[in-house]
Structure formats: C-alpha cells, structure tokens
Amino acid sequence: MNLTLKIWRQPDAVSAGAMHTYQLADVSPDMSFLEMLDVLNEQLNDQGEDPIAFDSDCREGICGMCGLMINGDAHGPEVTTTCQLHMRSFTDGETITIEPWRSDAFPVIKDLVVDRGAFDRIIQAGGYVSVNTGSAPEAHSVPVPKDDADRAFNVATCIGCGACVAACPNGSASLFMGAKVTHLGLLPQGQPERDERVVNMVAQHDHEGFGGCTNIGACTAACPKEIPLDVISQLNKDLRIAIKHGH
Amino acid sequence: MPDTVTAAEASPSGSLDGDYDDAAGYYTPGTPLVDGKAPEGPIADRWQNRKFEARLVNPANRRKLSIIIVGTGLAGASAAATLGEAGYNVKTFCYQDSPRRAHSIAAQGGINAAKNYKEDGDSVHRLFYDTVKGGDYRSRESNVYRLAEVSTNIIDQCVAQGVPFAREYGGLLDNRSFGGVQVSRTFYARGQTGQQLLIGAYQALERQIAAGTVSMFTRHEMLELIVADGKARGIIARDMVTGEVQTHLADVVVLASGGYGNVFYLSTNAMGSNVTAAWRAHRKGAYMANPCYTQIHPTCIPVSGSHQSKLTLMSESLRNDGRIWVPKNQADCDKDPRDIAEEDRDYYLERIYPSFGNLVPRDIASRAAKNVCDEGRGVGPEVDGVRRGVYLDFADAIERLGRDAVANKYGNLFDMYARITGEDPYSVPMRIYPAVHYVMGGLWVDYDLQSTIPGLFVTGEANFSDHGANRLGASALMQGLADGYFVLPHTIRDYLADGPFEAIGEDHPAVVEARTSVTERIEHFLTVNGTRSVDSYHRELGNIMWEYCGMERTETGLKKAIDLIRGLRDDFYRNVKVLGTNESLNQSLEKAGRVADFIELGELMCIDALNRRESCGGHFRGESQTEDGEALRHDDEFAYVSAWEWAGLDERPVLHKEDLSYTAIEMKQRSYK
Numbered sequence: 048m049n050l051t052l053k054i055w056r057q058p059d060a061v062s063a064g065a066m067h068t069y070q071l072a073d074v075s076p077d078m079s080f081l082e083m084l085d086v087l088n089e090q091l092n093d094q095g096e097d098p099i100a101f102d103s104d105c106r107e108g109i110c111g112m113c114g115l116m117i118n119g120d121a122h123g124p125e126v127t128t129t130c131q132l133h134m135r136s137f138t139d140g141e142t143i144t145i146e147p148w149r150s151d152a153f154p155v156i157k158d159l160v161v162d163r164g165a166f167d168r169i170i171q172a173g174g175y176v177s178v179n180t181g182s183a184p185e186a187h188s189v190p191v192p193k194d195d196a197d198r199a200f201n202v203a204t205c206i207g208c209g210a211c212v213a214a215c216p217n218g219s220a221s222l223f224m225g226a227k228v229t230h231l232g233l234l235p236q237g238q239p240e241r242d243e244r245v246v247n248m249v250a251q252h253d254h255e256g257f258g259g260c261t262n263i264g265a266c267t268a269a270c271p272k273e274i275p276l277d278v279i280s281q282l283n284k285d286l287r288i289a290i291k292h293g294h
Numbered sequence: 295m296p297d298t299v300t301a302a303e304a305s306p307s308g309s310l311d312g313d314y315d316d317a318a319g320y321y322t323p324g325t326p327l328v329d330g331k332a333p334e335g336p337i338a339d340r341w342q343n344r345k346f347e348a349r350l351v352n353p354a355n356r357r358k359l360s361i362i363i364v365g366t367g368l369a370g371a372s373a374a375a376t377l378g379e380a381g382y383n384v385k386t387f388c389y390q391d392s393p394r395r396a397h398s399i400a401a402q403g404g405i406n407a408a409k410n411y412k413e414d415g416d417s418v419h420r421l422f423y424d425t426v427k428g429g430d431y432r433s434r435e436s437n438v439y440r441l442a443e444v445s446t447n448i449i450d451q452c453v454a455q456g457v458p459f460a461r462e463y464g465g466l467l468d469n470r471s472f473g474g475v476q477v478s479r480t481f482y483a484r485g486q487t488g489q490q491l492l493i494g495a496y497q498a499l500e501r502q503i504a505a506g507t508v509s510m511f512t513r514h515e516m517l518e519l520i521v522a523d524g525k526a527r528g529i530i531a532r533d534m535v536t537g538e539v540q541t542h543l544a545d546v547v548v549l550a551s552g553g554y555g556n557v558f559y560l561s562t563n564a565m566g567s568n569v570t571a572a573w574r575a576h577r578k579g580a581y582m583a584n585p586c587y588t589q590i591h592p593t594c595i596p597v598s599g600s601h602q603s604k605l606t607l608m609s610e611s612l613r614n615d616g617r618i619w620v621p622k623n624q625a626d627c628d629k630d631p632r633d634i635a636e637e638d639r640d641y642y643l644e645r646i647y648p649s650f651g652n653l654v655p656r657d658i659a660s661r662a663a664k665n666v667c668d669e670g671r672g673v674g675p676e677v678d679g680v681r682r683g684v685y686l687d688f689a690d691a692i693e694r695l696g697r698d699a700v701a702n703k704y705g706n707l708f709d710m711y712a713r714i715t716g717e718d719p720y721s722v723p724m725r726i727y728p729a730v731h732y733v734m735g736g737l738w739v740d741y742d743l744q745s746t747i748p749g750l751f752v753t754g755e756a757n758f759s760d761h762g763a764n765r766l767g768a769s770a771l772m773q774g775l776a777d778g779y780f781v782l783p784h785t786i787r788d789y790l791a792d793g794p795f796e797a798i799g800e801d802h803p804a805v806v807e808a809r810t811s812v813t814e815r816i817e818h819f820l821t822v823n824g825t826r827s828v829d830s831y832h833r834e835l836g837n838i839m840w841e842y843c844g845m846e847r848t849e850t851g852l853k854k855a856i857d858l859i860r861g862l863r864d865d866f867y868r869n870v871k872v873l874g875t876n877e878s879l880n881q882s883l884e885k886a887g888r889v890a891d892f893i894e895l896g897e898l899m900c901i902d903a904l905n906r907r908e909s910c911g912g913h914f915r916g917e918s919q920t921e922d923g924e925a926l927r928h929d930d931e932f933a934y935v936s937a938w939e940w941a942g943l944d945e946r947p948v949l950h951k952e953d954l955s956y957t958a959i960e961m962k963q964r965s966y967k
C-alpha cells in the first residue's frame with residue numbers, strides 16, 4: 048500500500064506544533080500501525096530528519112502505553128489499542144491523519160507523546176485497598192460470588208490508556224475512574240474505604256483539569272477494553288451515597 | 295549424603311572428552327564462588343531461621359535509611375510498596391510513563407502457589423520438587439524451597455488487595471494446570487494474570503507514594519551504578535524528557551529491572567525491556583550468572599515478515615485443550631488443514647511423550663516444533679524459504695466442550711490471534727512457533743538476593759537464582775512477588791542494620807566517574823553521525839543470537855557468533871546514526887545505549903554457552919544428546935552456576951563456578967516420556 052500520512056510534530060512541551068505530511072510506500076497489510084510508523088522512522092532517520100516520537104511498549108494491547116488519534120478516532124477505526132491495529136484496516140492510497148491525545152490534563156511532551164501522570168495521581172487519591180504486606184488473611188476465608196468476581200475482573204481490565212479522555216468532548220476521565228471504583232466496590236476487600244475512595248478520586252479528577260461527564264458515551268465507544276458505560280452510573284451512585292454518609 | 299546421587303555417578307564418564315574445553319581461549323578461570331548466606335539445616339527450616347537471624351532496624355531509624363529501587367514491575371513495585379510501608383525512605387524508577395506499564399503486565403497464564411485447594415496431592419515440597427526438576431537441576435535448592443514456601447502467602451496478599459482471580463461458583467478460587475506439572479496449582483485471572491497482579495502491586499505502590507514514603511521517578515532511565523568505597527551507593531539516571539543527567543544517592547540499591555530477552559531483537563518482551571541496568575552493574579563488579587539460559591516459549595504467533603518488531607505469545611494454557619500436530623507428509627503442508635485426514639496428521643508430542651503429551655515442558659515442546667519444521671513439515675507462510683509453524687488445533691475441544699465453553703476459557707487469546715493473523719481460530723487451527731520469552735540468567739545473587747557488590751540487591755527476572763536452566767510456566771510471577779513482598783524486605787534489613795552509612799557527596803570520585811561516563815556515552819552517540827540506524831544493528835545482533843545461540847547451539851556456531859558480534863560492536867561505535875539532541879525526548883538515543891549493552895551481553899552469552907558443553911533446559915548443545923535426540927546433561931562436570939566477572943572491554947571475562955549441591959532432592963536425568 049502507498050499512504051499519505053499527516054502527522055502532528057511538536058519539538059517539546061512549550062513549542063508550537065504543526066501537521067507535517069509524509070509519503071510512505073510498500074506498506075504491508077500485516078504490519079501493525081506502530082510497525083508502519085517504525086518503517087517511516089527508519090526512512091526519516093536515513094534522510095537525516097528527526098524520527099517521530101510516539102509511545103509504545105508491550106505492543107500486545109495490554110500495557111496501555113500506546114495511543115494515537117487516527118483520523119480523529121482514539122486508537123483508530125477498530126475497537127482496539129493502536130498497537131493491535133493492523134494496516135489491513137486501511138486502503139491503498141489513503142491519507143491518514145495522526146495526532147496525540149488532546150486533553151488539558153494530558154500535556155504534549157513531544158510529537159505524539161503525552162503526559163498521563165494525572166491518572167496515577169487519581170489512583171493515589173484512593174484507587175487501592177489499604178492492606179499492609181504480610182498480614183493478609185487466608186485467601187479462602189472470604190468467598191466472593193463468581194458473578195461479582197467475574198464482573199470485577201471485566202472492569203479491572205482497564206489499561207489506563209486514556210482513550211476515553213481523548214474521545215470525550217468534555218475531556219472527562221469518568222470511565223477510567225468508574226472502572227476502578229466498580230472493580231474495588233464489587234469485592235468485599237474494597238468495602239471499608241468505599242466512600243472515601245470515590246470522594247477523593249473525584250476530587251483529584253477535577254483538580255487535574257478533566258471535564259465533567261454529560262453522558263455522551265464517546266468514551267466507551269473508543270475504549271479498547273470495552274469498559275461499559277454503566278461504570279459511570281456506579282461512580283455517580285457511589286458518590287451520592289458517600290455524600291449522604293457525610294463524606 | 296547418600297541421597298545426592300548424581301546422574302554422573304550412574305554414568306561416571308559422561309560422553310564428552312573430559313579435559314577438552316572449547317571455550318578455553320575465551321575466558322580466564324577464576325576462584326570458586328560460594329553463597330556465604332546459604333543457610334544449612336533441614337530445608338524446611340532454612341528460611342525461618344534466616345529471617346530470625348536477620349538483624350532488625352528500629353522503626354525510628356528506618357526513615358533515615360534510603361533505598362533506591364530500579365524497576366516497578368512485579369518485583370520492584372512489590373518491594374517498593376513493602377519497604378515504603380515499613381518506613382524506609384524509598385525512591386523508585388522506571389522508564390515508562392507509569393509504573394503500571396511494566397512488562398510484567400503482559401503475563402498471561404497465571405501464578406503458581408502450593409495451596410493444594412484441589413486436594414490433588416500438591417504441597418510445598420511438590421512445588422519445590424517440580425521447580426527444581428523443571429529447571430533441570432541447575433537452580434539453587436534453598437532458594438527454590440523458599441519460593442515454594444512463601445507462594446501461598448502471595449495469593450493471600452493479592453486477594454486482600456482486590457486482585458480479581460478466577461473463582462468457582464461456590465465463591466472460592468479456581469485453579470488450572472500448566473505445562474510440565476500434573477497438579478492444578480495455577481491461579482489466574484482469565485488470560486491477564488500479570489496485569490491484575492501488577493495492578494495490585496501498583497495500587498499498593500501508589501498508596502505509599504500518596505503517603506510520602508516512596509518517591510516515583512517515571513520516564514527516568516538508570517544509566518550507571520555508583521559504587522563508592524566498595525558499596526553500591528546510588529545511580530545515575532537520565533530524565534528521558536529533559537535529558538537531565540541526575541545523581542541519586544542512597545544507602546542501598548535494588549535492581550528489579552527485568553530480563554534481557556530483547557538481545558534477540560524479536561522476542562515476546564516489551565519494546566523497552568533492556569539489560570542496561572544489570573549490565574552497567576556488571577561492569578562495576580556484579581557477576582552475571584548463567585547468561586546463556588534462555589527460555590524459548592512454544593506457543594507464540596509465527597513471524598510473518600521482516601517488518602516485525604516483536605512476537606506475541608499466546609498463553610501456554612492453550613496447550614491444556616489444544617492439540618499440536620503437523621502433516622505426516624511434506625506434500626500436505628500447504629493444504630487447508632481441515633482437508634488433511636486424521637491418519638495423515640502427526641500429533642508428534644502425544645506420540646513421543648505419551649504421559650505428558652501436549653503438556654511437556656516448554657523446552658521440549660519448543661525443540662520438537664523446531665525439529666518437525668526443520669524436517670520440512672512446518673506449516674504456514676514460507677519466511678526465508680522455510681515454513682515455521684505447527685498447528686494448535688481446537689477442533690476436538692470445540693466438539694467435546696462446545697464453542698461457548700472454549701470461548702469462555704480462551705476467548706481473548708482467540709481474538710488476539712485473529713487480530714494479528716487475520717484468521718479465525720475457531721474454524722481454522724491456529725499456527726504457533728517458539729519464540730524467545732524469558733531469561734533464567736541474570737545477575738548473581740546470594741540467598742539474601744545480594745549481588746557480589748555489597749549493598750546491591752537484585753530481584754525478579756533480573757537475578758538468576760530460582761529457575762535453573764528452564765523455567766516452568768507460572769513461576770516467574772511467583773518469584774517476582776515472592777522477592778518483593780516477602781524475601782527482600784527481610785534480607786535487606788539485615789544489611790541496613792549496619793547503617794546509616796557514611797554520607798557521600800556528589801563530588802565523591804565514584805560519583806564523578808559515573809556521571810562522566812554517562813555524559814561521555816551520550817555525547818559519543820550524538821556525534822558519531824554514521825550511516826546506520828540503531829534498529830538495524832539491533833536486528834543484526836538478534837539474527838546472530840537466534841541463529842547461533844538460540845534453541846540449538848554448537849561449538850562452531852558459537853565461535854562464529856562471537857566473531858560476528860565483535861565485528862558488529864566495532865562497526866556500531868563507528869557507524870551508528872543517532873539524530874536529535876540530549877535535551878529532549880530522544881528515543882533513538884535511548885535505544886543506542888541499550889543496543890550497545892546488548893551487544894556486549896550477546897558476546898558473553900555465547901561464551902557462556904560455549905563453556906557449558908551439556909544440554910540442559912533451554913540450552914541444547916548439539917554435541918550433547920542421547921541416541922534418540924534428547925538433551926543430555928552432564929552433572930559430573932556442569933552442576934555449577936557460571937558466574938562471570940567483567941574484566942574490561944576486549945579482555946577475557948573471568949569465570950567463577952558455584953557448585954550446586956542437592957540434599958533434599960535427588961538429581962535425576964529428566965524424562966517426560
């Protein structure tokens with residue numbers, strides 16, 4: 048395949064960025080999207096032009112490190128991560144626009160790389176169970192109904208990629224937060240801190256500059272792990288109850 | 295010790311010519327190495343005794359003691375969380391943008407623990423036994439016993455953190471069995487166990503960051519170890535965003551920086567997995583043990599072309615229900631597999647190893663696949679003239695269990711396969727081929743997980759001690775968490791009880807030397823201005839390693855590889871092309887440093903492989919096999935750990951041997967027939 052690529056280039060956090068156009072020939076449909084960019088980067092390196100910076104690590108759809116806006120869609124046209132998107136999803140002669148996640152809470156570091164540290168800070172605010180090492184009770188002492196465990200697992204699969212934020216017109220991280228609150232809220236181990244957790248996480252979310260959720264649903268449509276929208280209802284419900292409890 | 299009968303005693307001379315040492319010209323023999331911390335006494339009491347003997351540090355003093363941890367995978371995050379909780383002053387580093395992204399997140403299959411929840415005869419002793427046997431009697435007995443012993447605590451800890459393991463309808467935890475064992479002791483969270491365990495450790499770590507006991511440095515790469523007055527006292531790290539070269543000092547340094555499988559370029563490791571932290575420490579005096587022990591995993595998606603940047607593993611759990619076969623006749627290899635009659639299929643693992651069948655250990659399954667492909671009976675597209683693939687067929691399982699049950703168990707793996715290959719594994723058998731996956735070698739550590747540099751501890755895949763020559767499935771996660779949650783916190787306090795150590799300043803000659811070496815290297819890479827990209831060197835190194843130091847190794851091949859690698863290193867330093875500057879995010883510069891270290895490591899791996907004139911575990915020496923082509927170990931000559939000391943660039947490394955002795959287990963030739 049032959050492609051025209053329009054790619055956002057920005058030398059660093061403070062400089063202005065702009066779209067640049069590149070031509071790339073002989074792209075195989077078996078390549079992943081990121082392998083296609085690798086090939087472009089080898090070409091740029093040969094020509095003496097600074098290669099394009101983009102994030103990736105596992106290239107297996109599980110670490111959450113990759114993430115690009117491709118033709119305006121977070122992670123591109125398929126429901127998957129950018130690293131698991133393959134060039135067979137595109138056609139010969141196509142023009143593809145590639146940009147970084149856009150959100151005030153995710154500042155651009157360089158080219159297609161953004162800073163998602165805000166997600167870690169939301170987890171620091173309460174996305175954990177307070178248990179010290181070494182004193183845990185025997186695992187079978189607290190049974191968990193299979194349905195709860197399965198559902199907790201389903202929402203615990205969030206990889207923290209940020210596509211939900213990038214896709215949301217308000218730049219809300221409610222899906223990400225809802226996934227964590229639902230995961231821990233479904234398990235007996237998560238109960239003692241349940242109220243405090245949701246209140247603190249939401250406060251941190253707002254503090255980081257993420258927007259409010261107006262139930263548009265763009266987040267869940269872009270989410271590579273298909274985290275369902277109802278985790279946001281759960282988030283809101285937990286928040287209401289916590290406030291009622293006086294938190 | 296009557297129960298330490300070696301295979302050597304059974305066949306006293308072995309088949310090799312005793313005095314001949316084909317690696318002789320490549321290394322200098324060193325003094326034997328002993329693990330001074332290894333406890334004695336009955337094996338079941340050793341860890342309890344060591345914990346009791348380890349000195350304590352008063353809580354008020356812990357705050358004054360500082361610990362640097364490089365790496366926040368399972369090993370590093372669990373250690374950082376636990377040591378932070380204990381009240382020490384912890385700084386931790388990773389090269390990704392968040393600790394949650396460490397390579398541990400990719401582990402699919404599960405984590406072992408001797409819980410015996412299935413009442414199928416499991417016990418600490420059996421897990422210990424299976425692990426030592428699986429490692430082909432090249433791991434340390436005391437360490438492995440400890441691993442089995444604390445395995446049960448790991449599950450308790452993770453469940454308390456909210457890790458959503460698979461459960462049965464009664465609400466209790468479910469288990470499955472994994473390659474190489476006959477009991478169900480593997481705990482799992484669908485095909486994403488590593489992710490769930492890491493998120494648990496990451497959340498525990500974030501909790502400590504919020505509490506102020508741990509400071510986290512993301513997008514920071516350790517580029518040098520500081521060894522002052524004989525002790526590890528800090529690191530030089532580069533802020534990967536600003537290029538700032540920083541000095542971080544502490545009382546003790548822990549490396550939890552993962553494995554170096556990326557030396558092969560194509561592997562199942564994450565793109566950034568590297569050897570730099572370990573290699574820089576090696577150059578400062580930490581011995582590198584058994585570097586040639588590589589695990590090749592049998593169930594990966596085959597290579598499809600030269601653009602490929604990495605290989606994808608599919609969980610070994612697939613071998614529980616999938617049947618592995620190739621056509622009996624070469625002529626059938628390009629046919630649609632569904633058109634090949636039952637009697638024309640060779641279920642070679644079931645045929646050769648009837649008692650373990652498709653569940654033989656990884657090294658055996660991998661080599662068997664390579665053999666049938668080398669015979670010309672491989673399937674799938676031809677890459678470089680050979681079909682490198684075998685079928686993993688679920689047709690029987692779908693018929694027996696139903697499509698839904700199969701989808702329930704393996705659905706995400708099937709989806710992943712379909713996405714990568716564009717084929718539907720529910721209707722056409724999957725194709726698999728072995729790929730480099732894990733390294734059993736790593737920095738040498740004693741029973742306390744301390745390296746040969748005092749004050750430098752090494753945990754997780756970065757150390758060498760627990761898996762021998764081959765790692766059984768689901769035991770790396772176990773080791774990472776055992777080291778971080780339960781072992782290191784006890785042993786490190788014994789070391790820290792000597793502290794606080796005399797403060798050293800940034801003007802200490804050791805600090806200045808380490809900083810200068812980092813800045814000079816960066817400067818060098820940015821000014822060579824040659825013609826070849828970093829990636830092209832990495833690819834070439836990977837080809838050499840896979841060809842000559844991969845699944846099967848020979849004396850001639852290894853010698854050739856050493857020459858090729860030496861040539862490649864010269865060329866790399868003269869001709870590499872790294873654009874951009876140090877003062878901003880520069881991914882080529884990051885890679886250049888890593889590839890430079892991989893090249894030096896690659897040479898040592900080949901020398902180590904040359905020295906080990908036996909086949910064991912993932913290391914198959916063509917010259918050492920039984921009449922029917924199985925691996926042949928030589929316990930009389932090689933029941934030792936090879937611990938290599940750096941002697942300088944272009945100098946021969948020094949080989950120190952640590953003899954392995956078994957008191958609680960009998961050394962046997964492994965057989966899965």
Ligand SMILES: Cc1cc2nc3c(=O)[nH]c(=O)nc-3n(C[C@H](O)[C@H](O)[C@H](O)COP(=O)(O)OP(=O)(O)OC[C@H]3O[C@@H](n4cnc5c(N)ncnc54)[C@H](O)[C@@H]3O)c2cc1C
Binds near residue numbers: 367387388753
């Ligand atoms: C695809 C796959 C599937 C697997 N499945 C299983 C399984 O089912 N069961 C099992 O038991 N094992 C499995 N394994 C093996 C297991 O995942 C790893 O061995 C284990 O997770 C390693 O953990 P670790 O903490 O030692 O290192 P890692 O998780 O690799 O962490 C390394 C850390 O070090 C940091 N780091 C590295 N170098 C530097 C540097 N120079 N400066 C700063 N930071 C640095 C990284 O940022 C990272 O935080 C699998 C492995 C793979 C590849």
Ligand code: SF4
Binds near residue numbers: 210212223226269273
């Ligand atoms: S909720 Fe989905 S889109 Fe959002 S961070 Fe998690 S995995 Fe990514």
Ligand code: FES
Binds near residue numbers: 103111128130131
């Ligand atoms: S690189 Fe890990 S999810 Fe894409």
